[in-house]
Amino acid sequence: MAGFGPWPPDIDDAPVGLAVSGGADSVALAFLARRWRRNVVAFVVDHALRPESAAEAQLTVCRLAAMSVKARLLTLVPFPKGRMQERARQARFEALEAACVSEGCLDLLVAHHAGDQDETVWMRHLRASGPLGLSGIQPVSVRGRIRLIRPLLAFPTARLRLTLQAENLPWIEDPSNANRRFERVRLRQDLTPEQRQEARALHQDALQERQRLEAELAGQLGRHAVWYPQGWVFLGQEGVDEEALSVLIRLVSGNPYRPAREAVRTLMTQGYGTLSGVQVRPAGRFGDGIILVREERALGPAVPAKAAVLWDGRWRLLTADLPQGSLIGPLGDAVHALDLRRLGMPYAAARCLPGVWHEGRLVLGPRLGERAKGEIAGEADFVWSSGVPATGENHFRT
Secondary structure, eight states, X not given: OGGGOOOOOSSTTXXXXXXXXXXXXXXXXXXXXXXXXXXXXXXXXXXXXXXXHHHHHHHHHHHHHHTTOEEEEEEOOOOOSSSHHHHHHHHHHHHHHHHHHHHTOSEEEOOOOXXXXXXXXXXXXXXXXXXHHHTOSOSEEEETTEEEEOTTTTSOHHHHHHHXXXXXXXOOOOGGGGOTTSHHHHHHHHOOHHHHHHHHHHHHHHHHHHHHXXXXXXXXXXXXXXXXXXXXXXXXXXXXXXXXXHHHHHHHHTOSSOOOHHHHHHHHHHSOEEETTEEEEEOGGGOSEEEEEEOGGGOOOOEEOOTTOEETTTEEEOXXXXXXXXXXXXXXXXXXXXXXXXXXXXXXXXXXXXXXEETTEEEEEEOOOGGGTTTSSEEEOEEEOOSSOSSOTTOOOO
C-alpha cells in the first residue's frame, strides 16, 4: 500500500474509505484493508433496485462489524428509468464522495481486480479504442474531491475468494453478476486464457503510449493555454489540435467524458461552434487563438443553496447560513452591472457564473476580486469542482 501513498496518519480524524458492496471482492478488500490500517470506514450502498437489496446491505454492515470494520449504510433515492447502469454508477459515486467528505476520507479504496481489468481492455479492444481506452482502469485517479484507489488490480478474483474461504468470511452473490444480458458478464464467462493474456499485453503497451501522450499534452497546454478561475479557457492558435480541444472541452463542460473524436474533428474544421455544452469561438480581443466558454443553454437547473452543494457539475458552494429558499443559478442578465472589459472576462462566460438567488433577486455573486467590488451583490464562496483535471490524472505511479 505504500506505493499508492502518501497516506494520512492512521488516526480517527483521517480514515481511509472503502466501497463495499457485500460481494466477495469488496469483502476481501475490507478484510485486507483492516489488517493494513486501524482507521478505515466502509460505505455500503443500497441502490434500492431489487426488493432484497435493503436486507443484503444491512447484512453486509453486520458482517463488516464482525470484522471490526466501521460501516455506514447509504441508501440511494430512486432515479429515472433508462440508462440504468450509467445512472446507478453516477448516483453511487455521488453518494460515496459525499460520505467520504463527511467522514474526513481523502481516499476511497475500490475492489476492482485483474479480471475486471482484462474485461475492460477487451471490450475497448473490440471497439477499436486507442491508448486512452486500452490503458484500462487506472490504479489511482482523481474524481471530484477524493482519490479513487484500486489496490487489487493485480489480483485475480479467485485468489480473493480463497482468502475469504481461508478466514471463514461469507459474502453475497449478486444475481446480476451471472446475467448474460450484460456484455461484461459474457466476457467474464467466455474470455479464454489466451485472450486474457492478449488483453494484458495490449494494456501494458497502451499505458506507455498514454503516459507519453499525456506528458506531451501537459507541456502543450502549459505553453499555449490559459485557464481562468471564472471557468473559461484561452487556447493560443499554435496549441489548437484535436487532443487539446478534447480535454479542454471536457474541463469547461464539467463532463466526466471527452466528446466524440469525430465531433471534435468537425468542430476543428469549422473553426468554431458548440460541443458538449461548450462554445468554441475566436478569441478576438483576448488574443490570437480561441476561447472556450460554457454554453448558457446547457447549464444545469437551479439547485437549493446549501453548503457543499454542486451546481452545473462544476461549481461547489462553500458559504453557509443563506436565506431559507435560496437557489443557485447563473448570473445571467445580472452581469450587466459588471464592467467585464475591465475584469478581462468574456460576456458569455460571465453569464454562466454561479450566483445565489432569493425570491428572484440576486443576493450573492461569486468572488471576482478587488476590481469588482461594489459592482454586484455580496459575495459567496464558490470553488471549481468539475471532477477531473484536464491532464495528469493518469500520471500517478504505483
